[in-house]
Amino acid sequence: MSTNNASMKKHMGLKASRVVSNTVIYVILIAMSVIWLIPFVCIVLQSFRVENTWQVGYILPKQWGWDNYAALLKTDFKVWYLNTFIMALVVSVLQTMIVLCMSYTLSRFRFKLRQPLMKLMLVLGMFPGMLTMIILYRVLKDLGMTQANAVPGLILVYIASSGMGYYVSKGFFDTISKSLDEAARVDGATRLQILFKIILPLSKPIVIYTILTAFMGPWGDFVFARYISFGTSAGMNVAVGLNGWLSLDQIDQRYTMFCAGGVIVAIPVAVLFMCLQKYYVEGVTGGAVKG
Amino acid sequence: MASVKLTNVKKVYDKDVVAVHDFNLDIKDKEFIVFVGPSGCGKSTTLRMVAGLEDISGGTVEIDGEVVNDLQPKDRGIAMVFQNYALYPHMSVYDNIAFSLRLQKMPEDEIYEKVTRAAEILGITEYLMRKPRALSGGQRQRVAIGRAMVRESKVFLMDEPLSNLDAKLRNQMRAEIILLRQRLQTTFIYVTHDQTEAMTLGDRIVIMKDGYIMQVGTPTEVFEMPKNLFVAEFIGAPKMNIMGTELLKENGEYYVTPFGAKIKVDGIKGAMLKEKNIAAGKITLGVRPEHMVLAEEGAANAIPVTLEVNEMMGSELHLHVLTEDGTKLILRIPTIDLDATLRTEMTNGKKLWVTFAGKVMHFFDAENETNVLVDQD
Numbered sequence: 001m002s003t004n005n006a007s008m009k010k011h012m013g014l015k016a017s018r019v020v021s022n023t024v025i026y027v028i029l030i031a032m033s034v035i036w037l038i039p040f041v042c043i044v045l046q047s048f049r050v051e052n053t054w055q056v057g058y059i060l061p062k063q064w065g066w067d068n069y070a071a072l073l074k075t076d077f078k079v080w081y082l083n084t085f086i087m088a089l090v091v092s093v094l095q096t097m098i099v100l101c102m103s104y105t106l107s108r109f110r111f112k113l114r115q116p117l118m119k120l121m122l123v124l125g126m127f128p129g130m131l132t133m134i135i136l137y138r139v140l141k142d143l144g145m146t147q148a149n150a151v152p153g154l155i156l157v158y159i160a161s162s163g164m165g166y167y168v169s170k171g172f173f174d175t176i177s178k179s180l181d182e183a184a185r186v187d188g189a190t191r192l193q194i195l196f197k198i199i200l201p202l203s204k205p206i207v208i209y210t211i212l213t214a215f216m217g218p219w220g221d222f223v224f225a226r227y228i229s230f231g232t233s234a235g236m237n238v239a240v241g242l243n244g245w246l247s248l249d250q251i252d253q254r255y256t257m258f259c260a261g262g263v264i265v266a267i268p269v270a271v272l273f274m275c276l277q278k279y280y281v282e283g284v285t286g287g288a289v290k291g
Numbered sequence: 292m293a294s295v296k297l298t299n300v301k302k303v304y305d306k307d308v309v310a311v312h313d314f315n316l317d318i319k320d321k322e323f324i325v326f327v328g329p330s331g332c333g334k335s336t337t338l339r340m341v342a343g344l345e346d347i348s349g350g351t352v353e354i355d356g357e358v359v360n361d362l363q364p365k366d367r368g369i370a371m372v373f374q375n376y377a378l379y380p381h382m383s384v385y386d387n388i389a390f391s392l393r394l395q396k397m398p399e400d401e402i403y404e405k406v407t408r409a410a411e412i413l414g415i416t417e418y419l420m421r422k423p424r425a426l427s428g429g430q431r432q433r434v435a436i437g438r439a440m441v442r443e444s445k446v447f448l449m450d451e452p453l454s455n456l457d458a459k460l461r462n463q464m465r466a467e468i469i470l471l472r473q474r475l476q477t478t479f480i481y482v483t484h485d486q487t488e489a490m491t492l493g494d495r496i497v498i499m500k501d502g503y504i505m506q507v508g509t510p511t512e513v514f515e516m517p518k519n520l521f522v523a524e525f526i527g528a529p530k531m532n533i534m535g536t537e538l539l540k541e542n543g544e545y546y547v548t549p550f551g552a553k554i555k556v557d558g559i560k561g562a563m564l565k566e567k568n569i570a571a572g573k574i575t576l577g578v579r580p581e582h583m584v585l586a587e588e589g590a591a592n593a594i595p596v597t598l599e600v601n602e603m604m605g606s607e608l609h610l611h612v613l614t615e616d617g618t619k620l621i622l623r624i625p626t627i628d629l630d631a632t633l634r635t636e637m638t639n640g641k642k643l644w645v646t647f648a649g650k651v652m653h654f655f656d657a658e659n660e661t662n663v664l665v666d667q668d
Contacts, residue, residue: 182344183377187391187438188365197390201381 040266047260054252068260076233077261080241083151084265087218087237090155095162095214100207103169104195108181121164129161133227140228150228150235157228158218165213172206173199208279212272219269238265293355293368293445293478294320295341301349302336302502310336311502313350323472323479325493327486328525333502335450338482342448343367355445367446370439374451376431378423378438384410385419388437409437412474429460436471449481453488465491486526490514498522518667520660523577523653529609529621531577535657538564540571547576547652550594550614558650563664574663575655580609581623582651586644593644596620601637608634612643620645 042059047068049061072078106118136157140146145153176199184194200207218225222239229235236244242261245254273280295318302311311333318324326334339345341352343364351358359367378387385406392402410416413433423431432452439447452468453461465488472479472492483489489496490510498505498513498521505525506518517523524530538556539546545556545564556564586593596612599619608629610622622645626634654663661667 177375177377179373179375179377180379182342182364183371183373183438184379184390185344186342186364186369186371187442188394189390193394198379 043259043262046256047263049256053254053256055255068256069264071257072260072264075257076236076241077238079234080236080238081264083235084219084237084239087151087155087158088215091158091162091218092211092215094155094159095165095217096207096210098159098162099165099169099210099214100200101195102163103166103173104199106166107170107173108178121166124161125164130223133224136224137227146228146235147230147232148234150225150230150232153228154218154221154225154237157224158221162214169203169206169210172203176202205279208276212276212280215272216269219265294318294353295446295478295480296353296356297337297341297350298353299350300337300340300347300352302333302340302345303348309502311340314504316497316504316507318478318480321476321478323481323492323494324497325481325483325489325495326497326499327483327489328499328505330484331501332499334482334484334497334499337499338448338450338480341367341446341480342369342371368444369446369448370442370444371448371450372432372435372439372452374454376423376435376455378431378434380423383420383422384415384426384434384437387423387434388441391438391442405441406437409440412440412471413437428456429464432456432464436468440471440475444477446478446480447475449479451483452481454483454485461488468492486528490526496526498525500525516662516665517577517653518662518665520575520577520655520662523655523662527579529580529623531579531653532583532620534576534578534618534620536574536576538569538571538574538654545569545571547574549576550616550618552592552594552646554592554646554649556649556652558648560650560652560654560664564654567664569654569663573657575657575660577653577655578647578651580621583620583622583645583647585622585624586646588642588644590644590646593646594620596643596645598637598639598641598643601639608637610637610643612645 045059045061048064048066049056050065050067051061051063053068106114137146140153140156143153145156180198180202181194184198189197218237220239221237222243225237226240226243229237229240233241238261242258242265245251245258245261251258295316297314297316297318300311300314301309303309314333314337316324326337328334336345340347341354343359343362347360351360353359354367354369364371379390382390388406388409389402392405397405406419407416410419413436415430415433415437418426418430418434423434426434432455435452449468453464456464468481469492481488481492489498493510495507495509496513497507500521506513506522508516508518513522513526517526520533524533534549536547536549539548539553543565545561547554547556555561594614596614598610599613600609600611602609602611603626605626607626608622608624610624612620612622614620655661656663
């Protein structure tokens with residue numbers, strides 16, 4: 001009887017300590033989420049504030065309206081948005097093709113300098129991309145691809161080294177049995193047909209992951225975009241253009257419009273992620289865990 | 292339907308690791324040839340060189356008289372079944388089988404005809420619309436065979452196709468492969484590490500070890516006249532009992548003296564020893580477990596042993612026994628001839644006497660392990 005009581009007490013004690021630890025964990029997680037969400041909520045709220053355009057000391061707008069969004073249309077925002085969209089779209093297509101071909105090659109072909117090439121890319125990837133900025137600017141300027149022509153120039157910059165981002169997709173391809181390739185080769189498929197008809201349909205998560213990351217690069221880029229467009233509005237992307245509104249002389253007239261612009265920039269990416277979230281998670285973990 | 296000829300075929304990895312040494316083999320049209328050997332013996336590598344999935348480091352592979360060394364797999368007129376089936380997981384069974392035909396740009400109605408015919412032969416018609424993951428191992432293997440069948444190739448290659456199946460299914464599929472072979476009437480090259488599959492399927496068996504061919508022959512030849520100790524031990528289950536002993540020659544008759552017993556070599560083996568005039572001396576003696584029998588206690592030709600393990604296999608007992616010097620021997624004793632008392636008395640530690648007839652012995656050179664009665668070429 002006493003043993004029963006003792007084990008019951010022990011059981012209750014364990015249960016209580018589990019409740020306490022869960023509560024603490026949830027409180028911490030909720031607090032972190034709130035802290036993380038506040039800036040986003042503020043930006044959305046500010047974008048609907050119409051009583052004044054400068055920064056104020058309160059969060060909830062006194063007057064709500066779409067004025068800030070309407071005002072955006074009268075600025076260069078359309079140009080920046082279009083620039084960004086074109087760049088992101090072209091880069092996501094080209095970069096995905098390059099990355100997937102590169103990954104397939106490194107995963108399936110055995111050629112002489114394969115290992116040294118992979119090591120070289122690993123080492124090169126450790127250098128910050130910013131280091132190449134000055135020379136890239138010189139090259140693009142000589143090609144006439146800066147300032148107003150920054151869009152093709154930036155596309156070149158974004159896709160130039162994209163083959164080096166092969167790691168995740170190569171890891172995924174490595175988990176697909178090579179005997180599938182061999183069976184397809186015996187069946188009469190060319191390497192390209194194997195990639196398109198066998199490997200890619202089996203790698204949906206990684207293809208989507210690659211497209212998303214390729215899209216996100218130009219969509220959120222600031223440093224290169226600012227440098228290559230060099231103050232010319234026609235060559236700017238949204239990040240650079242909107243950043244201009246935060247300068248001391250403009251912030252008071254443009255602050256709420258800046259917030260509206262930020263919301264519009266976030267919408268397509270948020271929608272993309274929500275729709276493809278399932279694949280994205282599978283893609284990120286795909287290299288490690290067999291899909 | 293085609294002959295396959297391998298001449299001095301060689302596979303070298305990383306410049307110095309030789310996986311296959313000068314492999315020479317003539318495979319006749321419609322022949323079923325089996326490559327068998329332990330893992331790492333080069334059997335799969337050789338098959339893959341025939342398929343075109345591995346580069347050939349030296350020598351030539353001919354299919355139907357044409358050297359195919361530099362041809363792509365699809366141009367060699369081969370079909371292949373893989374160990375892990377290699378079905379395309381995202382395609383239905385129908386699409387899997389139709390894949391190669393679609394690549395040939397065959398009209399869809401013709402494809403339909405071929406796929407349904409193959410499915411009918413293999414009994415997978417009702418699964419045609421399923422994905423491979425919804426099939427059992429045996430069904431998947433049938434799909435893989437179906438995919439190879441519709442290619443109507445000259446040579447059918449199979450790389451350990453049954454090793455992923457459980458024992459019961461393996462027996463069933465083995466019988467089906469024999470039927471399939473009769474129906475297809477094409478040249479087969481089959482790789483396995485299972486000597487039973489090799490013996491039951493092959494017209495001829497190629498036994499390999501460390502990249503070398505140990506023996507090529509019909510199942511009967513390799514079983515009854517193994518060219519060397521490796522083949523003798525590899526073919527047959529449980530493996531052949533090996534004893535180091537003395538070959539004596541007295542009054543023109545041969546005797547062996549394993550573990551103190553003296554057994555006369557008579558029958559065909561005695562005649563062969565005489566014909567070849569083999570010198571007396573040290574010899575390695577081999578006797579298959581099924582050829583060993585229980586003897587009367589104390590008989591002159593009997594070896595005293597102690598029973599270590601008794602495996603009841605149903606129709607026979609596998610007796611693992613130890614001789615007085617600690618050598619392990621195995622006997623296969625049919626239970627049908629065993630009286631009930633003897634059967635129940637077969638407990639561990641029991642003293643037994645075993646012997647064997649002269650005609651079942653195999654004699655191997657004590658030095659180089661070759662069969663002294665088989666001409667080595």
